[in-house]
Amino acid sequence: MINLEPTISQIEKLLRENTAASVTYAALECRLAIERICYERLRLAHDYISHEDLRKWQPSDIVKTLIQEFDSKAAETFTLSIAREPMPEGSPPPTREDYEAKEWIPLGTQVGFAPNKLGKLWNGLAKLALHIEIPTSKDAAVNQYGDIQAIKSKVTQALAEIKRISEGTLMSSGMGEEVSFECSCGSRNKRRLELLKDGQTINCINPDCNESYDYVQSDMSFGRRTFDIICRACGTSCDIPKRMVEKLKTDQHIHFDCEGCREAIYVSWRPTQAQRTKSPAEA
Numbered sequence: 001m002i003n004l005e006p007t008i009s010q011i012e013k014l015l016r017e018n019t020a021a022s023v024t025y026a027a028l029e030c031r032l033a034i035e036r037i038c039y040e041r042l043r044l045a046h047d048y049i050s051h052e053d054l055r056k057w058q059p060s061d062i063v064k065t066l067i068q069e070f071d072s073k074a075a076e077t078f079t080l081s082i083a084r085e086p087m088p089e090g091s092p093p094p095t096r097e098d099y100e101a102k103e104w105i106p107l108g109t110q111v112g113f114a115p116n117k118l119g120k121l122w123n124g125l126a127k128l129a130l131h132i133e134i135p136t137s138k139d140a141a142v143n144q145y146g147d148i149q150a151i152k153s154k155v156t157q158a159l160a161e162i163k164r165i166s167e168g169t170l171m172s173s174g175m176g177e178e179v180s181f182e183c184s185c186g187s188r189n190k191r192r193l194e195l196l197k198d199g200q201t202i203n204c205i206n207p208d209c210n211e212s213y214d215y216v217q218s219d220m221s222f223g224r225r226t227f228d229i230i231c232r233a234c235g236t237s238c239d240i241p242k243r244m245v246e247k248l249k250t251d252q253h254i255h256f257d258c259e260g261c262r263e264a265i266y267v268s269w270r271p272t273q274a275q276r277t278k279s280p281a282e283a
């Protein structure tokens with residue numbers, strides 16, 4: 001859990017100082033706190049999602065990706081409890097009444113938030129406090145700071161949300177059935193079964209690994225995505241991770257040694273021309 005208390009007191013102190021400089025700094029502290037809230041969720045999810053799978057980097061987009069791919073409850077409010085007594089060994093599957101009859105001890109509460117709302121505050125704070133207005137004419141003044149009243153009002157809104165989220169006592173790393181596989185690099189990749197879609201590409205969570213896999217729903221398997229390359233010298237077939245090729249820019253190449261004859265093989269993207277020649281009958 002991140003401790004937001006020192007940040008909250010700091011923001012409150014800056015608001016009390018009530019100068020253009022202090023409220024501007026308070027806005028920056030609010031933005032950093034929002035980033036910490038979102039990135040902490042990401043840190044918890046790191047066994048389940050690869051950096052490559054995060055297509056957008058704004059804090060609220062990261063949380064939205066986590067909800068779609070890691071845990072549908074990543075930003076929800078709930079309390080987690082544990083039963084005082086375990087189910088006796090060998091007992092029949094418990095019914096709803098059995099669960100309700102048990103004594104539960106609360107472990108903690110995760111306080112949720114709306115990623116869109118947090119994203120809007122994050123953008124709004126920057127717009128008012130971290131940029132100054134562009135002059136629209138020669139007579140317009142170029143100010144040192146933004147509008148102090150507007151910044152204060154946005155900081156107050158953000159602070160209320162940060163305080164609310166800081167009351168959580170737990171952050172869950174998700175619930176639900178899990179499937180996992182070991183990548184050829186040795187990293188164990190885990191995913192929530194309910195969030196996997198047929199044909200979905202999974203990038204290995206190891207940031208130094210280029211492997212990726214296609215999920216096949218019918219047999220719940222993960223197939224390695226590769227390019228099959230046949231050595232022109234000895235005919236050995238070598239497969240290289242597809243992502244290595246997908247990441248290549250048009251002016252780059254990769255090379256590796258053939259597994260059969262050790263000769264270097266080069267791979268690069270090339271424009272290819274295709275043309276349909278008319279048959280004599282069509283001409």
Ligand SMILES: [Zn+2]
Pocket residue numbers: 183184185186187204205206209210211
């Ligand atoms: Zn890997």
Ligand SMILES: [Zn+2]
Pocket residue numbers: 231232233234235236258259260261262263
């Ligand atoms: Zn070869």
